[in-house]
Amino acid sequence: MAGKDEAEGLEARLLLLPPEAAAEEPTRCGGGDGGGGGRKRKKTYLDVLGVCCSAEVALVERLLAPLDGVRVVSVVVASRTVVVEHDPAAAPESAIVKALNKAGLEASVRAYGSSGVVSRWPSPYIVASGVLLTASFFEWLFPPLQCLAVAAVVAGAPPMVRRGFAAASRLSLDINVLMLIAVAGALCLGDYTEAGAIVFLFTTAEWLETLACTKASAGMSSLMGMLPVKAVIATTGEVVSVRDVRVGDVVAVRAGEIVPVDGVVVDGQSEVDERSLTGESFPVPKQPHSEVWAGTMNLDGYIAVRTTALAENSTVAKMERLVEAAQNSRSKTQRLIDSCAKYYTPAVVVVAAGVALIPALLGADGLEQWWKLALVMLVSACPCALVLSTPVASFCAMLRAARMGIFIKGGDVLESLGEIRAVAFDKTGTITRGEFSIDSFHLVGDHKVEMDHLLYWIASIESKSSHPMAAALVEYAQSKSIQPNPENVGDFRIYPGEGIYGEIHGKHIYIGNRRTLARASSPQSTQEMGEMIKGVSIGYVICDGELAGIFSLSDDCRTGAAEAIRELGSLGIKSVMLTGDSSAAATHAQGQLGGVMEELHSELLPEDKVRLVGGLKARFGPTMMVGDGMNDAAALAAADVGVSMGISGSAAAMETSHATLMSSDVLRVPEAVRLGRRARRTIAVNVAGSVAVKAAVLALAAAWRPVLWAAVLADVGTCLLVVLNSMTLLREEWKGGAKEDGACRATARSLAMRSQLAADSQAPNAADAGAAGREQTNGCRCCPKPGMSPEHSVVIDIRADGERQEERPAEAAVVAKCCSGGGGEGIGCGASKKPTATAVVAKCCGGGGEGTRCAASKKPATAAVVAKCCGGDGGEGTGCGASKRSPPAEGSCSGGEGGTNGVGRCCTSVKRPTCCDMGAAEVSDSSPETAKDCRNGRCCAKTMNSGEVKG
Ligand SMILES: Nc1ncnc2c1ncn2[C@@H]1O[C@H](COP(=O)(O)OP(=O)(O)OP(=O)(O)O)[C@@H](O)[C@H]1O
Numbered sequence: 017m018a019g020k021d022e023a024e025g026l027e028a029r030l031l032l033l034p035p036e037a038a039a040e041e042p043t044r045c046g047g048g049d050g051g052g053g054g055r056k057r058k059k060t061y062l063d064v065l066g067v068c069c070s071a072e073v074a075l076v077e078r079l080l081a082p083l084d085g086v087r088v089v090s091v092v093v094a095s096r097t098v099v100v101e102h103d104p105a106a107a108p109e110s111a112i113v114k115a116l117n118k119a120g121l122e123a124s125v126r127a128y129g130s131s132g133v134v135s136r137w138p139s140p141y142i143v144a145s146g147v148l149l150t151a152s153f154f155e156w157l158f159p160p161l162q163c164l165a166v167a168a169v170v171a172g173a174p175p176m177v178r179r180g181f182a183a184a185s186r187l188s189l190d191i192n193v194l195m196l197i198a199v200a201g202a203l204c205l206g207d208y209t210e211a212g213a214i215v216f217l218f219t220t221a222e223w224l225e226t227l228a229c230t231k232a233s234a235g236m237s238s239l240m241g242m243l244p245v246k247a248v249i250a251t252t253g254e255v256v257s258v259r260d261v262r263v264g265d266v267v268a269v270r271a272g273e274i275v276p277v278d279g280v281v282v283d284g285q286s287e288v289d290e291r292s293l294t295g296e297s298f299p300v301p302k303q304p305h306s307e308v309w310a311g312t313m314n315l316d317g318y319i320a321v322r323t324t325a326l327a328e329n330s331t332v333a334k335m336e337r338l339v340e341a342a343q344n345s346r347s348k349t350q351r352l353i354d355s356c357a358k359y360y361t362p363a364v365v366v367v368a369a370g371v372a373l374i375p376a377l378l379g380a381d382g383l384e385q386w387w388k389l390a391l392v393m394l395v396s397a398c399p400c401a402l403v404l405s406t407p408v409a410s411f412c413a414m415l416r417a418a419r420m421g422i423f424i425k426g427g428d429v430l431e432s433l434g435e436i437r438a439v440a441f442d443k444t445g446t447i448t449r450g451e452f453s454i455d456s457f458h459l460v461g462d463h464k465v466e467m468d469h470l471l472y473w474i475a476s477i478e479s480k481s482s483h484p485m486a487a488a489l490v491e492y493a494q495s496k497s498i499q500p501n502p503e504n505v506g507d508f509r510i511y512p513g514e515g516i517y518g519e520i521h522g523k524h525i526y527i528g529n530r531r532t533l534a535r536a537s538s539p540q541s542t543q544e545m546g547e548m549i550k551g552v553s554i555g556y557v558i559c560d561g562e563l564a565g566i567f568s569l570s571d572d573c574r575t576g577a578a579e580a581i582r583e584l585g586s587l588g589i590k591s592v593m594l595t596g597d598s599s600a601a602a603t604h605a606q607g608q609l610g611g612v613m614e615e616l617h618s619e620l621l622p623e624d625k626v627r628l629v630g631g632l633k634a635r636f637g638p639t640m641m642v643g644d645g646m647n648d649a650a651a652l653a654a655a656d657v658g659v660s661m662g663i664s665g666s667a668a669a670m671e672t673s674h675a676t677l678m679s680s681d682v683l684r685v686p687e688a689v690r691l692g693r694r695a696r697r698t699i700a701v702n703v704a705g706s707v708a709v710k711a712a713v714l715a716l717a718a719a720w721r722p723v724l725w726a727a728v729l730a731d732v733g734t735c736l737l738v739v740l741n742s743m744t745l746l747r748e749e750w751k752g753g754a755k756e757d758g759a760c761r762a763t764a765r766s767l768a769m770r771s772q773l774a775a776d777s778q779a780p781n782a783a784d785a786g787a788a789g790r791e792q793t794n795g796c797r798c799c800p801k802p803g804m805s806p807e808h809s810v811v812i813d814i815r816a817d818g819e820r821q822e823e824r825p826a827e828a829a830v831v832a833k834c835c836s837g838g839g840g841e842g843i844g845c846g847a848s849k850k851p852t853a854t855a856v857v858a859k860c861c862g863g864g865g866e867g868t869r870c871a872a873s874k875k876p877a878t879a880a881v882v883a884k885c886c887g888g889d890g891g892e893g894t895g896c897g898a899s900k901r902s903p904p905a906e907g908s909c910s911g912g913e914g915g916t917n918g919v920g921r922c923c924t925s926v927k928r929p930t931c932c933d934m935g936a937a938e939v940s941d942s943s944p945e946t947a948k949d950c951r952n953g954r955c956c957a958k959t960m961n962s963g964e965v966k967g
C-alpha cells in the first residue's frame with residue numbers, strides 16, 4: 017500500500033487544485049507521486065472535520081489502508097482535508113467516506129468549486145449541550161436542574177464517543193479518548209457540571225478551530241485559480257478535455273476564460289491576470305509570441321495559444337506536485353516536536369494513573385483530590401497545541417508566500433529563510449533583465465567572411481541556445497533580414513560560463529567571451545581586442561580558428577533590484593553578485609544599482625559559483641543564492657536556500673532550487689526573508705505558548721486545586737490560539753509608511769494603480785502623475801523596458817484630444833524616459849508621451865524586439881483606460897500608427913485606420929471592447945480585415961458579450 021510508506025509525512029500536505037479538475041485527470045495524479053501505473057486513478061478531496069491532532073492522521077491512514085484500490089492518502093491537518101488517490105472502480109468515493117464516518121470523522125467529499133467551507137454554524141450537538149449546560153447552572157434555584165448537566169454530556173458527547181471509540185479500538189490514545197476518560201471521571205466523582213463543561217468546551221473549541229482552518233484552506237484553493245477541465249481547439253472549435261490537448265495544438269481562449277494549458281500566443285492580443293501564479297496583481301499584456309500559463313485568466317481579448325506542455329506537465333501542475341512534496345518534508349522543529357509528542361502522551365497517562373492509584377493503595381486521605389489531579393493530567397496529556405504549532409504556521413506562511421508569488425518547497429526552507437545572513441545574486445536574468453541588445457557588431461580581420469554570412473551562421477547556432485545573449489544575437493540578425501536556420505547546424509556544444517560552439521556549412525564557429533578565444537585557439541590577444549570595441553559585455557565570434565567578429569551588448573537591471581538589496585541590507589543581510597559575465601558588466605550593473613552590492617565576483621564558471629557560495633556560508637552564515645540560469649543550478653543547490661527566478665527561467669534551476677519566485681520581481685527576495693523570520697517567530701510563540709500553558713495548568717493543579725474545566729479550556733484553548741496565531745501570517749506584514757518615499761518602492765505597478773485611482777476619481781492630476789514618475793526615475797535607476805511583464809507598464813499622460821508627441825510637458829517627459837531605458841535601439845516612449853487631461857496607464861510596447869514603440873500605445877484618452885500597444889508583433893516593425901487615431905468611442909474598426917497595414921490587429925488591440933465585442937454585425941463578411949482578425953468570425957460570434965463592452 018503506497019499510503020503506508022507515507023505515513024510519516026502524512027499530516028501536512030496541501031491541496032491546490034479544485035477537486036474535480038484534479039479528479040478528472042488520472043494522468044496528473046499518476047505523475048504526481050510516481051508509479052502511476054496503467055490503471056485509472058482518481059484523486060478525491062474530502063473535508064474531514066474530525067481531523068485534529070496527529071493522532072487522527074494515523075487513524076485516517078489505518079482506516080483507509082485496508083480498502084482495496086486506495087493508493088495514496090494525504091492528510092492536511094491545517095485544512096482538515098484528506099486527499100485520497102484511489103481506483104474509483106475498486107474503492108468508490110462513497111466507500112471511503114463511509115469508512116471515515118464509521119469512526120465519526122465527519123467526512124464528506126468536497127464539491128466542485130467549493131473550498132472546503134464547512135457550515136459556519138455549530139452542530140446541533142454543540143448547541144444542545146450548551147443550552148442544557150447553561151440551564152444546569154441554575155441548580156441553586158432548583159437542585160434537580162443538576163441533572164441537566166448530565167443531559168448536556170449526553171447531548172454533546174456522541175461525536176466524541178464515536179471518534180474516541182474508533183481510536184481506542186485501534187489502540188491509539190487520541191484527544192477524544194483522553195477527554196472521554198476525563199468526562200467519565202468527573203461523572204464518577206459526581207461533578208456533573210464539570211463533565212458537562214468539558215464536553216461543551218471541547219466540542220466548541222473543535223468547531224472554532226475548524227472554522228479557522230477552513231478559512232486558511234479556502235485561500236489555498238483560490239490560489240491556483242480554477243483550472244478548466246475543457247479546452248476549445250481553435251482550428252475546429254471542438255471542445256475537448258484538457259488532458260486530450262496535445263503539445264502543438266492551438267487552443268482558443270476567450271475573454272474571461274482561464275487559460276487551460278501552458279503555451280505561446282499565436283494569434284490575438286489580450287491582458288492576462290497572472291496573479292494566481294506570480295502574485296502579480298497587475299494584468300500582463302499578451303500578444304503573439306508571449307508565453308501564457310495554465311491557470312491564469314484571460315481578461316479582455318481573444319487569444320489563440322499553441323500548447324507547449326501537456327496538462328499534467330503545466331507549470332501549475334508542477335507547482336502542485338512541488339507544494340505537495342514540500343509538505344511531506346517536515347521541518348527540523350516539526351520532527352523534533354513530533355518525536356517528543358510520541359513519548360509525551362503515554363508518559364503523562366502513566367503518571368496520571370500513578371497519581372490516581374498510589375495514594376489509594378497507600379490509603380491516603382482526600383482521595384478525590386488526587387483523582388481530580390489525575391484527571392487534569394490526563395486532559396493535559398494531549399500534545400495537540402504543540403503538535404499543531406509548527407505545521408499550521410508553516411502552512412499559513414507557505415500559503416502567504418504562494419500568494420505573493422513565492423513557492424517554498426517545505427517547512428525546512430521556510431525556517432532557513434528566516435536565518436539567512438548573506439544573499440548571492442546571479443547577474444544576468446536576476447539583477448538584470450536578461451534582455452540584451454547588441455550595441456555594436458564588427459567584422460574583424462581581413463574580412464574574409466561577409467557580414468551576412470557570419471550573422472546567418474551565428475543566428476542559426478544561437479537559435480539552439482537558451483542564453484539571453486543568444487536571443488539578442490538572433491534578433492540582431494533578424495533585424496538585418498537574416499533568418500536563422502538551426503537545422504543546418506551540425507555539431508552543437510555549450511561551454512558553461514564561456515559560450516557555445518556550432519558547426520554550420522562546414523565552418524566551425526565559437527561564440528562567447530574571452531575564455532572562448534583561448535578555447536578556439538585564436539591567436540589574437542584580448543587586450544588588443546578590447547581596444548577595438550567599447551562596451552559592457554563583449555562577445556567574440558571565432559570562425560575556423562580565427563577571430564571573425566566582435567560584438568558588444570548591454571542589459572539593464574530590473575526594477576526594484578537596488579531597493580531589494582537595500583532592504584536586505586536593512587535586515588542585516590549582505591548582498592554579493594556572482595556572474596559569469598565580464599567584470600565590466602558586473603561593474604556596470606553595480607553602477608546602475610547605485611553601488612549597493614557589497615562584493616562583485618565576475619567571470620565565474622559554474623563551479624566557481626559553488627565555491628563562492630561555500631565561502632559566503634563560512635564567512636557570514638546561512639546563505640541564499642538567487643539565480644535563473646542553468647549554470648546556477650549547482651550553486652542554488654549548494655546554498656542554504658536556493659531561489660530560482662521566474663516561471664520561464666531554466667527548468668534545471670527551478671528543480672534544484674529550494675524556492676521559486678514566480679515573477680521576476682526581485683523585491684520578493686527580502687519579502688521572503690521577512691516572511692521566513694515571521695514564520696520562525698510565530699512558531700516559537702506557538703511552541704512556547706503551548707508548553708507554558710500546559711506547565712501552568714499542571715503546576716496550578718498540583719499546588720492549589722485541580723479544576724478540570726480550566727484544564728480542558730487551557731488545552732483546547734491553546735489549540736485554537738495556536739491556529740489563530742499562525743493565521744496572522746496570512747496577513748500582509750505592516751510596513752512603516754515612511755519607507756515609501758525616496759526609495760523606488762513605487763514600482764511601476766503601484767504607479768499605474770495610483771494613476772488609475774486618479775483617473776477613477778475623475779480628478780485627473782497631471783502633476784501628481786508626473787511626480788510619481790519622477791519618483792520612479794529618481795529613486796530607481798532601472799527603468800522598465802518595453803516588454804511583456806507587468807513591471808513594464810508606466811504611467812503616461814495622454815492628452816484628451818489624442819494628439820501627437822509634439823507637445824511634451826516636463827512631467828510627462830520624465831516618465832517617458834523610463835520607457836527608453838530599455839533597448840539601445842532607441843525604443844522609446846518618447847513618441848507616446850503626450851500631455852493629457854486624464855491619467856492613463858499606457859504600456860510600453862514592443863516585445864517583438866523590433867523597436868516597436870510606445871507610440872503604439874497612444875490612445876485617445878477621453879476616458880481613463882488601460883491603453884494598449886497595438887502591434888508589437890516582432891519583426892514587422894509594426895507601430896501603432898494605425899491605431900493612434902482610433903476614435904474616442906473605443907474599439908471601432910472604421911475610419912482613418914483603414915488604409916494602414918495591420919489595421920485589424922490594432923483594432924483588436926484597442927481592447928475593451930475588441931472589434932468583436934462590438935457585436936456580430938462588425939464581423940460580417942463585408943469587413944474582411946475584421947473577419948480575418950476575429951478568426952473567420954468565430955471569435956466575434958463567441959466573444960460577443962455585451963457585458964464586456966464598457967461604455
Ligand atoms: N549562447 C551564448 N552566446 C554568446 N555568449 C555566451 C553564450 N553563453 C554564454 N556566453 C558567454 O559566457 C559568459 C558567461 O555565461 P554565463 O551563462 O555563465 O553567465 P551570464 O549569464 O553571463 O551571467 P550570470 O552568471 O550573471 O547569469 C557570458 O557572459 C557570455 O559572454
Ligand SMILES: [Zn+2]
Nearest residue numbers: 191398400735
Ligand atoms: Zn487538542
